[in-house]
Amino acid sequence: MPRHKPSHQLTDQQRRRISSIRERRLDRLEERRREESARVLQAGDPVGEVLDGRVTAHFGLNVEVEESGGAPSPEGRIPCRCAVRETVEMEPVCGDWVVWRRLGEDQGVIEGVKPRRTVLRRPGACERLRTLAANVDRLLVTASGVRFNPGLVDQYLVAAEAAGVEAVLVISKMDLLDERERTSLEGALAPYRAMGYGVVHTSLTGDLSELMGELAGWTSVFSGQSGVGKSTLVARLTGDESVRIAPEDATGGGQGRHTTTVARLYHLPGGGELIDSPGIRSFGLHGVDASEVAGYFRDIAPFIGHCKFGDCEHGEEPGCAVRAAVKAGRVDERRWESLRRIVRELENEQSNPF
Ligand SMILES: Nc1nc2c(ncn2[C@@H]2O[C@H](COP(=O)(O)OP(=O)(O)OP(=O)(O)O)[C@@H](O)[C@H]2O)c(=O)[nH]1
Ligand SMILES: [Mg+2]
Ligand SMILES: [Zn+2]
Known part of the structure; x- marks a missing residue:
């Protein structure tokens, strides 16, 4: 039995009920956010000037912000936990450029979200939950070479084109394919190459210089089903040992465990940013007619x-x-x-x- 029934099997009444429960849950979350904002602001008056920053992660009540400009400290850039001032209308998401003030060493408050150059959304019955990342230049459509699923790739490509974001296909787990499977995969990828999309193959230990070349200087976001190996690549590309990766992958086919739970922005050593995102079951195209x-x-x-x-x-x-x-x-x-x-x-x- 699948844990989640596909939504088309629900009756209209069930859908409405789920939608209203979601709405109520979000209202409660917003209420708590307001309280948090009030609590943080009470704890101390905003100190110092208004700063520019970028959102590196987004949790229930807090948003992690990194000061932009200036040289990183010896420990790297230290993100600051920020509450969002009540007057901010747009909910900040990973990749957003914001203006904020410090409230102390590691706390702050977001005063505003700058206009977004690009926005990527994810499926969800509720508008407020849909924004996945903002101001990204590249969507890395990641799919396992094992049981390659072109239908899902096509959905991602439509999302990328609609958002005005360049898409690159990243085909992972090439080490698990034999010669015959490689040939058949190449056949399935040929139309994408012909359309001008970049296609990069990766394997567990293979060279990543081609992929690095696609990422240098841009903000890119990894997306694809759970278990295809997005975080594995993020960890290798950034050298960040804190990236969480699923333990031993028995199936190879991308039966994911939803190891990554929130989108997070990382820096590439050679310049450029990389956002790791949670795997999704299917990719909705809300907002596309x-x-x-x-x-x-x-x-x-x-x-x-x-x-x-x-x-x-x-x-x-x-x-x-x-x-x-x-x-x-x-x-x-x-x-x-x-x-x-x-x-x-x-x-x-x-x-x-x-
Ligand atoms: N053989 C092989 N295994 C891989 C490769 N890339 C990732 N894996 C394994 O696949 C499993 C899942 O990898 P993750 O990086 O956690 O996958 P993810 O796409 O981030 O998954 P979610 O965070 O759940 O969305 C891990 O056990 C990895 O070791 C690869 O190129 N080859
Ligand atoms: Mg992951
Ligand atoms: Zn026609």
């Missing part, structure tokens, strides 16, 4: 203006240029099936927002 999705498929987008009908859904309608391109072998059939599936899922969601 079903009619926009085809435009986010790099291989399909060039054909969509040529369909007979302006509102063509690129299914089996007559005169569909996308379908014709698939039949002519110019678009990978599996990608077209992905498009159809994502559109169907979004239409279901949009007609049933719970």
Whole structure:
């Protein structure tokens, strides 16, 4: 029995109930946040000037902030636990640039969140929980080479295109594949290479210089199902020994244990930032309209203006240029099936927002 029933098996009444419980829980959390903010502010008046900073992690009541600019201390940059001032409307998330003040050695208060350049969201029935990370330049779509799941990759790519974030495919656990499996994986990856996406292979001990090259100077975020090896890569790339990694992986196929529970920002020794994020079961595309999705498929987008009908859904309608391109072998059939599936899922969601 799966621990969580997929949401489409719930009745409308159940969905509404879950949604209202979530809302109440969040209201309580917000109430506690206000109390925390009041408590912290009472403990001492804000000292010193307004500082610039970046959010490195986000917990229930507190947000971890690092002062930006200036040289890091010998122990590295020391993050400060901050409460969020009540007047701040946007809830700060990992990667946010903020203005804040110190309240002491290791406490502070966030006074404001700067406008976001990019925003990545995660699935969830409630808007307030959806933001995963802000101001990222690259989405590292991480998938295990063992039982590679292109359908999920396609969802991530749509999310990246919609957010205006460059996506790079990171295919992990290559050490577990034999020659025949490698060849078949290459076949599945060929369409992505042809579309211009970077594809990087990694293994448990192999060289990471190619991946490092993709990350230098940018803020990148790892995403992908639990157990694919995101944190393993973060630990190796940053040399940070505090990164939590799942113990021995018996299956190899990415049956994750949800080891990482909150998104966290790390620094790369050669410059650039890396955000590790919790593995997710599926990737929702909230905020993306079903009619926009085809435009986010790099291989399909060039054909969509040529369909007979302006509102063509690129299914089996007559005169569909996308379908014709698939039949002519110019678009990978599996990608077209992905498009159809994502559109169907979004239409279901949009007609049933719970
Ligand atoms: N053989 C092999 N095992 C790997 C590789 N990368 C990671 N693993 C193992 O896979 C398991 C899961 O790794 P994690 O790094 O914790 O996975 P994660 O993606 O961070 O998972 P969550 O935090 O749950 O989302 C660990 O036992 C790793 O040792 C790899 O390239 N090859
Ligand atoms: Mg992890
Ligand atoms: Zn069409």
